[in-house]
Amino acid sequence: MxxxxxxxxxxxxxxxxxxxxxxxxxxxxxxxxxxxxxxxxxxxxxxxxxxxxxxxxxxxxxxxxxxxKSLRLASSALSRQLVYPVTKSVVQELAAETGESAAIAVEENGRAVYLCYDRANQAVRTDARLGIQLCLHCTGAGKAIFAHMSEAERDAVIEQHGLPKKTDRTITDRDELEDELAEIRETGLSFDDEERVDGMRGIATPIQNRETGELLGALTVAGPTRRINGERFRTELPDLLRRASKMVEVNITYS
Amino acid sequence: MxxxxxxxxxxxxxxxxxxxxxxxxxxxxxxxxxxxxxxxxxxxxxxxxxxxxxxxxxxxxxxxxxxxKSLRLASSALSRQLVYPVTKSVVQELAAETGESAAIAVEENGRAVYLCYDRANQAVRTDARLGIQLCLHCTGAGKAIFAHMSEAERDAVIEQHGLPKKTDRTITDRDELEDELAEIRETGLSFDDEERVDGMRGIATPIQNRETGELLGALTVAGPTRRINGERFRTELPDLLRRASKMVEVNITYS
DNA sequence: AACTGTGTTCCACGCTGCGGAATAGTCGTC
DNA sequence: GACGACTATTCCGCAGCGTGGAACACAGTT
Incomplete structure (x- = not known):
């Protein structure tokens, strides 16, 4: 590198x-x-x-x-992203079903970039913006992506960006992070418990190419802790996301 | 100018x-x-x-x-467009309902720029691309926008871009164009009858701010002449579009 | 090993972008 | 209406920087 x-x-x-x-x-x-x-x-x-x-x-x-005119550049960049066309509608459905914000993120230059974003009417207006780049270690989607990188790649990312502390709960220790990433790989689920913004939680699942195992991106739902808690945080939304990302993965292989 | x-x-x-x-x-x-x-x-x-x-x-x-990263620029450009958030979902519905391609266009530098685009599965793959810039005189959406410009503005556009002939049916005469634009202003409907691409037809309606009358953009549906003809071309799709753009206009005033 | 295609590095010449300062508008305010 | 304070523009001389040809380093083919 x-x-x-x-x-x-x-x-x-x-x-x-x-x-x-x-x-x-x-x-x-x-x-x-x-x-x-x-x-x-x-x-x-x-x-x-x-x-x-x-x-x-x-x-x-x-x-x-x-x-x-800048849309042309964006459109060219998006066209390389396999996940985009398939996931766009899923993101909307997720936002509607959950009443929160849903998005799809992919990795670029060691950060998570949000390709597509939708929020239900009642959902909080977050700082989310198309193309926004967030650190991999402190968001649900970011960690999902992080978990599926090789160790060398992870080293490079941390070397480049470090593990900046965003809130009290941000994981800033490499070993602790590795433990969590291992768990994400096992469960296929990634949580952001106020690790980037206080009062905001998120859940994410990776999206992989079924055949090659290659990571294509991550699907995520996020919202205020006040609404996302208990069973909803730990079971309901995760299940919903898992179903959604499975569906996306199937659609990708047959398109 | x-x-x-x-x-x-x-x-x-x-x-x-x-x-x-x-x-x-x-x-x-x-x-x-x-x-x-x-x-x-x-x-x-x-x-x-x-x-x-x-x-x-x-x-x-x-x-x-x-x-x-270019998405950031695009997102910044889009955020100035009032029509975008409101119309996005309408475009999708239109595409789904008609089985054709639907889009929303606005004017920039004397051309029609497509902000948002959706096509049904069976719809033909056109050259449409986000951010693509097309002449105002030879597309449905373009003419709808053209019709609502001041005469001085129209002069400037024609001065700058002319009225290039794209197909046999392209309007290349200023007077003829003015007649058609007058009709569009009256009926609130704009047709593209193979004027830009042979074998392709389109219908468009303007989207205005109800209070100020200011033109915000145009809604359009397009597809192959083989499917878009007869009543469907002249009545069905126009009615659908008119309803859709009315809805958009109402949503804009109350948002 | 020679050839043809990549991508990359080097460096001296002179063009061109830099930015301070001067100019030209434009909007309020007394 | 003349001033002041704020904009956006234009001007221009110095030097810093981008230019592009040529040299280099690979990789693949014949």
Whole structure:
């Protein structure tokens, strides 16, 4: 691992940095982005203008925002994900049935990326966002994915990202984590008991290619501890998820 | 219109160009992209490496492809679109009910961009892709959007993109187009009768903000002429779409 | 072993992006 | 209406950086 990169292109890096700042702000003017990104206005302006011309940014009056052209990139990235088309509808059903938030996550660069996300009306508005990248050690889906990586891969991930403490319950010890991952491999079930956000719990199951055993992603349901507890946390939702992921796995092999 | 831009940044433009070539190829190696984009391998390699480091591209062995991080951009762009959350489920229902392809489109830079797309199993695999940009004058959704623009805006669009002939039935005459747009405004219905692709028909309805009258997008169903004809083309599907878009409009005002 | 295809590294030249400062608008406010 | 405070733009000279040809390192084929 640990590939050495040639020095990246500064102008492109700043360009992307500016684009990301804009993305975080949602919609912003030149000065706003200049402040947030710590760069001179002239530079920001020039970059935004370039993006504008390339169609990656749109301008309304003097405010900029990310253009819909970015959907093309996303769509290209999604098309490589086998789980996506099959699981999309399952995620919706899960959200509807449970009344909570459901999602599907896959691994990228040692983190869990959420491909698709649905929440029932009454479900809490979490920080979940398409494409959001979360640590593998502190989410249900993350741990499910983690559990199915080789030891070398796990080493690399921990080397790169560490095991940052998000809440009091976050697992920050490697041995403790390994124990839990072993259990996840055995049971096919992964729990997040307020390990990333206080007051939030989650349950996840891996999705594998039935033939090769290759891990394709993880299915997850999450919600507030106040609603997710007792039998519901330990039995009901896990069973539901297990059925859902089995169904997905079958659909994947025959598609 | 016709804003003058300052000279765009060359390195960023080439960077984006390379990214787009990669996006078109889906997955490709350095040489492949170098050939397709007509740039020296060293340049391409360097750019890809930069994107890799920024997380916008992933590398498997020696093949590159667009990373899921791009979902973040897309998600940011989508979040500005009021129609999206409300219409997503309606598009699915439409696809299921009709057995064809359904989609929602909005205007960006004088073209129709498809936000969301669903097709029934038996529906033909069209070239539809999230984020694809199509001309306004030759698609159902496009014309629906076109019809609700101001004359000045329409002028600007035609100035910029013209009225390129896609099939024998494409409307290429401004006056003829204006007549049709007037009819669309009256009836609230827009037809695409093999005007973009031979053998493909579509029907679309505008989606407006009930209070301000502002156009938010267009809902559309499309499929092969062999299946979409007679009453189904002229009455059944239009009625279905009209009901669907009314529902969407109501949901938007109360959300 | 030679050839043809990859991907990757190197480096000197000169173009081009940088960012401070100047300009041009725009909106309030006294 | 003139000022101030805030935007977005434009300008331009210096040097830092991206460029791309050429060299290198592999891997697979003939």
């Amino acid at each position: 640990g590939d050495e990169h040639t020095t990246p292109m500064k102008s492109v890096v700043t360009a992307l940095d500016i684009l990301e700042t804009l993305q975080e702000q949602g919609t912003a003017g030149v000065s706003e982005i200049a402040d947030a990104s710590g760069r001179p206005k002239s530079t920001v302006h020039r970059h935004l203008d370039t993006f504008l011309e390339c169609g990656y940014v749109v301008k309304e009056d003097t405010e900029y925002c990310i253009a819909l | 016709g804003d003058e831009h300052t000279t765009p940044m060359k390195s960023v433009v080439t960077a984006l160009d390379i990214l787009e070539t990669l996006q078109e190829q889906g997955t490709a190696g350095v040489s492949e992209i170098a050939d397709a984009s007509g740039r020296p391998k060293s340049t391409v390699h360097r750019h890809l490496d930069t994107f890799l480091e920024c997380g916008y591209v992933v590398k498997e062995d020696t093949e590159y492809c667009i990373a899921l």
